[in-house]
Amino acid sequence: AQSVTQPDIHITVSEGASLELRCNYSYGATPYLFWYVQSPGQGLQLLLKYFSGDTLVQGIKGFEAEFKRSQSSFNLRKPSVHWSDAAEYFCAVLTGTASKLTFGTGTRLQVTL
Amino acid sequence: GAGVSQSPRYKVAKRGQDVALRCDPISGHVSLFWYQQALGQGPEFLTYFQNEAQLDKSGLPSDRFFAERPEGSVSTLKIQRTQQEDSAVYLCASSLPPDRASDTGELFFGEGSRLTVL
Numbered sequence: 001a002q003s004v005t006q007p008d009i010h011i012t013v014s015e016g017a018s019l020e021l022r023c024n025y026s027y028g029a030t031p032y033l034f035w036y037v038q039s040p041g042q043g044l045q046l047l048l049k050y051f052s053g054d055t056l057v058q059g060i061k062g063f064e065a066e067f068k069r070s071q072s073s074f075n076l077r078k079p080s081v082h083w084s085d086a087a088e089y090f091c092a093v094l095t096g097t098a099s100k101l102t103f104g105t106g107t108r109l110q111v112t113l
Numbered sequence: 114g115a116g117v118s119q120s121p122r123y124k125v126a127k128r129g130q131d132v133a134l135r136c137d138p139i140s141g142h143v144s145l146f147w148y149q150q151a152l153g154q155g156p157e158f159l160t161y162f163q164n165e166a167q168l169d170k171s172g173l174p175s176d177r178f179f180a181e182r183p184e185g186s187v188s189t190l191k192i193q194r195t196q197q198e199d200s201a202v203y204l205c206a207s208s209l210p211p212d213r214a215s216d217t218g219e220l221f222f223g224e225g226s227r228l229t230v231l
Contacts, residue, residue, distance in 0.1 A: 036222075043117070043204065043222035044156070090155050100146070100169065101220065103155035 002027045002095040006104035013081050014112050021076040021107050023065075023091030032094035033074040034101065035065055039087045047089075050074060061085070086111045115139075117223035119205050125229045126195045134190045134226045138207030145188050146220060147180055148204040156204055162188060195230045202227045 005024045013019055025031050032051050036044040048059025055067040065076045074091060088108050092101040118137040126132050138145050143164050148156035149172075158172040164185035173180070177196075182188040192199055206220035 041224065043224045044206075044220075045222070046219055049219065092155075100158055100161060101156075102158070105153075105155045 002031075002093050002102055004091050004093050004102060004104040006089075006091055006107050008107045009105070010108045010110065012110040012112060015083050016080050019076075019078045019081045019085070019109070021089050021091075021109070023074045023076065023104060024072050025074060025091075025093050026072065027093055027095075031074075033065075033067065034092040034094070035059065035063070035074075035076050036090045036092060036103075037061075037087050038090065038106075044090065047076070081109075081111055083111045083113060085109060117205055117207055117221055119203075119223035119226050121226055122224065123227050123229075125231065127231055128197060129194050131191065131193045132195055132228060134192075134203050134205075134228070136188045136190070136205030136207075136223060138186065138188070138205070139221055142207035142209060142221070143185070144208040145182060146206045146208075147188070147190050148206065149174075150202040150204055150225070152201070159190070159203075192228070195228075197230050200228055200230045 003026045007022050034049045035047040037047050038044045047063050048057050048065055050057050050067045058064050063078050065074055067074050086109055088106045090106045091104045095102045120135045145162040147159040149159050150156045160180045161169040162182045165182050177193045179191045202225040204222055204225045206222045208220050
């Protein structure tokens with residue numbers, strides 16, 4: 001079955017430092033992969049998505065992610081973190097048809113000033 | 114409205130009570146999803162509608178959970194005889210028709226309804 005693993009439950013970085021959040025997927029075919037962000041009390045917001053083509057995808061808020069088939073990974077990166085980036089980040093894979101998503105357990109990002 | 118609207122935002126129920134959670138999707142979005150997000154977990158799929166048709170309900174945890182979307186717009190998730198394990202945030206999401214390949218998978222989420230069962 002398709003699944004997504006986010007090995008880091010909680011990450012703390014200093015403002016201005018770089019960030020990488022890990023995501024590994026298990027999927028037989030070419031996966032459709034997503035990163036969502038959830039701020040406290042808010043719904044999930046799409047940061048970026050990968051369907052095909054260029055393996056480095058750009059998203060909103062300065063985020064990017066790189067699809068690496070050989071490593072079954074889709075890690076999220078940001079060169080310089082801002083305090084407002086503190087939130088919960090979810091990686092997800094499209095499973096089946098019609099936009100059904102399977103989410104990872106999330107990584108909570110804390111940003112120190 | 115501009116986004117997915119859910120109500121109530123917060124609901125406290127006594128064990129055994131029935132609850133109903135409402136979702137008003139983005140206008141024109143034919144696909145509607147319900148997810149359950151337990152504390153500290155990622156969202157888990159419950160059910161999916163395309164217009165008024167419930168095409169997938171494989172994620173509903175028990176027959177106490179029931180969802181409907183009678184006119185293909187607003188949806189209601191009903192939980193009968195609530196149990197403490199039902200405590201979670203219930204997220205609704207909508208998306209454009211699935212044949213819009215460029216938009217496949219882009220779900221627009223509401224802020225959720227937080228259910229606490231005492």
